[in-house]
Amino acid sequence: xxxRQDTVKIFSTFLQFDYDRFGGWATDTRLRRSxxxxxxKIDANNSAxxxxxxxxxxxxxxxxxxxxEHLAAYLQEVCFWSATKTIxxxxxxxxxxxxxxxxxxxxxDKVLKGFDRERxxxxxxxxxxxxxxxxxxxxxxxxxxxxxxDWSLLRKLSQKRMIEALANAGLDSEVIDxxxxxxxxxxxxxxxxxxxxxxxxxxxxxxxxxxxxxxxxQERYTQLEQPAETATKESIEKWMxxxxxxxxxxxxxxxxxxxxxKPGYDSGEIVDSLVGEVDDSLLTDMITNxxxxxxxxxxxxxxxxxxxxxxxxxxxxxxxxxxYYSLGLKQAEIAKELNTKQYTISRKLSKVRKGLLMALAKWxxxxxxxxxxxxxxxxxxxxxxxxxxxxxxxx
Amino acid sequence: xxxxxxxxxxxxDLVLELDQATIDRAWSLSQTAGNPTSRWQNYLNQAALAVFxxxxxxxxxxxxxxEGEAWELINGTAIATKGAKLVLIPSEAEDLSELRVSQExxxxxxxxxxxxxxxxxxxxxxxVRIWGYTTHQNLKQGDFDRRDRTYSLTDDQLISDLNVxxxxxxxxxxxxxxxxxxxxxxxxxTQVDSLVERLGNQNQLLPRLAVPFASWAALLQNPQLxxxxxxxxxxxxxxxxxxxxxxxGLSEISSELGWxxxxxxxxxxxxxxxxPNSGLAKKLTIANRPYELKILxxxxxxxWRFELCCLTPGCTIxxxxxxxxxxxxxxxxxxxxxxxxxxxxxxxxDVDLEPGESLVWQVEPNPDNYQQEILQF
Numbered sequence: 001x002x003x004r005q006d007t008v009k010i011f012s013t014f015l016q017f018d019y020d021r022f023g024g025w026a027t028d029t030r031l032r033r034s035x036x037x038x039x040x041k042i043d044a045n046n047s048a049x050x051x052x053x054x055x056x057x058x059x060x061x062x063x064x065x066x067x068x069e070h071l072a073a074y075l076q077e078v079c080f081w082s083a084t085k086t087i088x089x090x091x092x093x094x095x096x097x098x099x100x101x102x103x104x105x106x107x108x109d110k111v112l113k114g115f116d117r118e119r120x121x122x123x124x125x126x127x128x129x130x131x132x133x134x135x136x137x138x139x140x141x142x143x144x145x146x147x148x149x150d151w152s153l154l155r156k157l158s159q160k161r162m163i164e165a166l167a168n169a170g171l172d173s174e175v176i177d178x179x180x181x182x183x184x185x186x187x188x189x190x191x192x193x194x195x196x197x198x199x200x201x202x203x204x205x206x207x208x209x210x211x212x213x214x215x216x217x218q219e220r221y222t223q224l225e226q227p228a229e230t231a232t233k234e235s236i237e238k239w240m241x242x243x244x245x246x247x248x249x250x251x252x253x254x255x256x257x258x259x260x261x262k263p264g265y266d267s268g269e270i271v272d273s274l275v276g277e278v279d280d281s282l283l284t285d286m287i288t289n290x291x292x293x294x295x296x297x298x299x300x301x302x303x304x305x306x307x308x309x310x311x312x313x314x315x316x317x318x319x320x321x322x323x324y325y326s327l328g329l330k331q332a333e334i335a336k337e338l339n340t341k342q343y344t345i346s347r348k349l350s351k352v353r354k355g356l357l358m359a360l361a362k363w364x365x366x367x368x369x370x371x372x373x374x375x376x377x378x379x380x381x382x383x384x385x386x387x388x389x390x391x392x393x394x395x
Numbered sequence: 396x397x398x399x400x401x402x403x404x405x406x407x408d409l410v411l412e413l414d415q416a417t418i419d420r421a422w423s424l425s426q427t428a429g430n431p432t433s434r435w436q437n438y439l440n441q442a443a444l445a446v447f448x449x450x451x452x453x454x455x456x457x458x459x460x461x462e463g464e465a466w467e468l469i470n471g472t473a474i475a476t477k478g479a480k481l482v483l484i485p486s487e488a489e490d491l492s493e494l495r496v497s498q499e500x501x502x503x504x505x506x507x508x509x510x511x512x513x514x515x516x517x518x519x520x521x522x523v524r525i526w527g528y529t530t531h532q533n534l535k536q537g538d539f540d541r542r543d544r545t546y547s548l549t550d551d552q553l554i555s556d557l558n559v560x561x562x563x564x565x566x567x568x569x570x571x572x573x574x575x576x577x578x579x580x581x582x583x584x585t586q587v588d589s590l591v592e593r594l595g596n597q598n599q600l601l602p603r604l605a606v607p608f609a610s611w612a613a614l615l616q617n618p619q620l621x622x623x624x625x626x627x628x629x630x631x632x633x634x635x636x637x638x639x640x641x642x643x644g645l646s647e648i649s650s651e652l653g654w655x656x657x658x659x660x661x662x663x664x665x666x667x668x669x670x671p672n673s674g675l676a677k678k679l680t681i682a683n684r685p686y687e688l689k690i691l692x693x694x695x696x697x698x699w700r701f702e703l704c705c706l707t708p709g710c711t712i713x714x715x716x717x718x719x720x721x722x723x724x725x726x727x728x729x730x731x732x733x734x735x736x737x738x739x740x741x742x743x744x745d746v747d748l749e750p751g752e753s754l755v756w757q758v759e760p761n762p763d764n765y766q767q768e769i770l771q772f
Contacts (some may be wrong), residue, residue, distance in 0.1 A: 133405045141489045158488040191435040195422035223542040313673035350409050353559040374563045381556040
């Protein structure tokens with residue numbers, strides 16, 4: 001893959017896949033126009049990271065503006081590397097890097113929402129770990145769901161996911177409500193009869209369907225806006241099969257509109273309102289050297305503090321961090337390296353991280369004069385993750 | 396037990412192993428549940444607890460303990476630790492996209508907690524994962540679904556690193572975790588019996604949604620009523636904690652269950668603190684005449700007297716009446732009955748009980764409205 005160098009291109013082009021490989025960059029002309037306009041407003045030559053912070057701030061104030069797409073364009077390489085690297089860690093070849101990429105970039109809001117400009121290092125490293133976590137989680141879920149029977153699958157979805165899947169399948173909200181009620185009745189009545197082997201639940205017996213239908217018919221008066229018709233056991237079964245199908249196909253959406261560049265506006269009719277206003281005052285504020293220098297110094301200080309802290313950890317703790325963050329080894333492999341049991345890895349890692357988090361929090365409080373809240377600690381935790389990923393990646 | 400791609404979890408997740416022994420034990424403990432649905436709920440909660448609590452005790456607070464659960468009725472387990480109350484909310488969902496908490500945990504004043512932990516349980520893969528948490532305050536502001544009476548938050552509204560909780564407890568001392576909650580009005584005594592009967596019926600599959608929340612919550616917030624409802628759904632007789640009542644004094648509900656406190660003077664007790672100085676009495680009606688069953692402590696600790704006498708002045712207990720005590724599993728033991736071979740003033744049985752022993756009392760002929768009761772000592 002050829003990474004981009006030109007600032008305008010970085011914020012206005014999207015990666016195209018040729019099957020599963022890099023197939024070039026496609027330009028979104030609106031975004032190109034928007035970047036050119038923005039750049040014209042400033043004399044100085046600013047880096048991509050500057051513009052990333054700028055667009056992130058715009059996005060926070062105007063979530064529906066072009067800022068989001070600019071950032072999606074910016075994060076294309078990061079997402080690509082996250083997808084290819086993560087998928088290499090999974091032995092099955094059922095999933096393509098392209099699929100993973102699509103799914104990750106579709107969840108860009110999670111990245112934008114979680115990134116803390118004040119304390120976070122940079123958007124790319126934050127995005128990198130967030131995308132990687134997202135993709136890994138998704139692959140793990142897909143694998144679990146693939147080995148489940150239809151009836152087991154229905155137990156393994158949250159209500160939120162079930163609703164999204166049904167909406168994605170095109171059902172309208174009233175119909176969705178009926179399906180959800182039936183699904184909840186199914187889960188109440190048809191429970192596993194053994195402690196394990198919950199992945200291969202067989203189809204319910206007719207008497208079970210009947211009981212589910214009866215519960216549905218009783219509950220519809222209180223739980224539905226419009227109670228609708230009596231359900232038979234056949235209709236309940238039909239609805240459940242719809243739910244299953246919707247759930248299975250929801251996991252990997254086929255097309256992400258965000259990665260398809262919009263048709264260009266080459267006719268010369270530039271409609272300013274479509275292009276996104278460039279916020280002059282914000283730009284001026286941002287390029288004051290003071291803020292840039294401050295952020296840079298902060299990052300250096302944090303880096304120094306954490307480097308020292310990690311060096312003071314016990315050797316086996318340092319080894320654990322290295323195995324986890326740099327090599328991306330699986331729990332089983334790490335356990336083997338450390339000659340310990342697999343499921344102790346998460347516990348040990350959690351403990352080491354708690355120590356680091358506590359130290360970093362106290363240090364932040366005193367050196368940066370901030371009063372700590374849970375939300376700020378949450379950001380500091382992300383910061384720690386970012387730092388660990390970067391530190392071990394470069395060593 | 397295969398661990399499907401147990402490879403890697405996010406570094407901020409806490410993943411604990413659910414081994415076969417723990418699974419077997421949780422499954423076996425859950426068999427006391429009243430129906431398959433509540434048994435499964437019981438099982439998942441047992442499993443999550445069996446794995447989380449020891450970890451919590453080992454890593455952070457060896458005094459951490461369970462503070463409350465009503466698995467027969469609601470999902471979730473309350474744990475008390477280091478001045479904070481946590482509620483574990485286990486779920487089988489593989490997608491970690493929301494935390495869904497039953498309204499009871501948020502809107503019943505005595506049930507509210509500081510933190511609510513999202514716990515994924517995968518029994519086949521053999522692990523329990525804590526992937527996020529939030530506060531009562533946040534949940535109260537979350538999405539309320541009136542259909543299943545839950546408050547929910549999406550994954551990005553939660554804090555994903557559990558370590559933040561422990562660090563915050565130490566460093567953010569003034570942080571508010573709980574929102575204000577309206578008190579729940581108590582039930583009229585006339586309502587109680589009919590509610591318990593209706594909701595205690597096994598055919599009522601979703602008792603928590605069957606009546607308005609105000610009534611349901613009023614029932615649940617009273618520990619004795621809650622236990623009574625659970626016992627009813629399990630088909631178990633109600634338990635009466637004698638010693639506990641005598642030590643702590645009777646609550647209003649105990650008087651509704653028919654018991655009242657008796658002041659007594661014990662000869663030779665000589666200020667022995669461990670001996671209760673009161674007993675309990677319950678009115679019975681047999682064949683239209685009033686009687687009273689008394690439970691009285693004797694001078695030696697662990698010795699109790701059961702007495703049946705009649706209340707009408709000058710009356711006697713008719714010939715053929717029998718006072719009988721049985722073990723909790725309804726077996727006879729030596730000296731467990733007293734029969735009136737002719738009209739007598741009272742029937743008496745003295746028993747020697749170990750702490751924690753239980754008894755069932757019976758009278759023949761059966762009193763009106765007799766309900767089997769397990770007396771716990």
